[in-house]
Amino acid sequence: MLTDYLVFSPCTGILITECSLPIPNTHRLSSMHITLKQLQVFQAVSQHQQVSLAAKALFITQPAASMALRELEKQLGVKLFDRLGNRLVINSNGRHLQPYVRDLLYRATDIEQLFSSANNALSGTLLVGCSLTIGNHLMPSLLSQMQKQMPAVTPKAFIQNTQSLLEQLLHFKLDIALVEGRCQHPDLISIPWREDNMLIVAAPNCPHRNQSLISLEQLQDEVWVLREQGSGSRDIFDDLIAPSLDNRYRVFEIQHTEAIVNSVQEGLGITCISHLSVHRQLQSGELITLPVSGINLHRQMHIVLHKDRAENKTLKSFIDLCRENAGCGDIFNTSPQPVLREA
Secondary structure, three states: OOOOEEEEEOOOOEEEEEOOOOOOOOOOOOOEEEEHHHHHHHHHHHHHOOHHHHHHHHOOOHHHHHHHHHHHHHHHOOOOEEEEOOEEEEOHHHHHHHHHHHHHHHHHHHHHHHOOOOOOOOOEEEEEEEOHHHHHHOHHHHHHHHHHHOOOEEEEEEEOOHHHHHHHHHOOOOOEEEEOOOOOOOOEEEEEEEEEEEEEEEOOOOOOOOOOOEOHHHHOOOEEEEOOOOOHHHHHHHHHHHHHOOOOOEEEEOOOHHHHHHHHHOOOOEEEEEHHHHHHHHHHOOOEEOOEOOOOOEEEEEEEEEOOOOEOHHHHHHHHHHHHOOOOOOOOOOOOOOOOOEO
């Protein structure tokens, strides 16, 4: 029976493998033995900020949790938490270790599921990141279908802008992200998912309301109400619209789409926004579309994963569900897209 030893390399700062027996020290590489229990305690303390609460969450005694944390810090040679009153707050060392711990614990769970008696059942936790338009308008339907098809899976959805989601993927804080913005990092796999139609919209009393066709030059003096830098919607404006405007245009940045829609309805300015976010307001006449000439505002949404994220049945089934809702191909078996490596 395999022990839960992991080999830690001080040279690289990375937990590198699982083994059944301790690897002896040599003059070329010193090693230390870190247990999954220690990592579980570290993760629980970082979440609850108290050893007593972490112990309860793990169904172990407080002395056992304290000892596991002390041994982990002793083996690493650094403190992972700072004490503030009765709280343990993760410090820079702990934050550096955290993504590796989270990924290893996920992989340990995958191993348990791989050889469980219910091998065909989908279970576990799936961490899904969504950019705002997807999270607000597409994710609810996906979660509803996921609940019906994978009732034993616990999804956790995080709605943030594209840049924040990509950063979390790079640190293994998410299993998968559905984004509207561009992704060009070499460690991330970006697969086209579904198309979105961006619109330039305004309040019904906009001075351009009766024009059948408008040029971007005619919008030079307009106030633009836009998402923040790093969002997919802002990328569209910066890439396709801003180059045709001179420095006279003004921007109000608002991080929430609903607030942008309400601000435009009140006449604060105009915006470039997904049709998913304003289709009801357009149907009711609360907003109007400005027919701008000479510009294509279609954009591609993407499924994004870390290239080193191990494939498991739950993750693959969720991607298949996304595919069924968009008509894209099987990303695990279609060239030239790279495939996730197996655990």
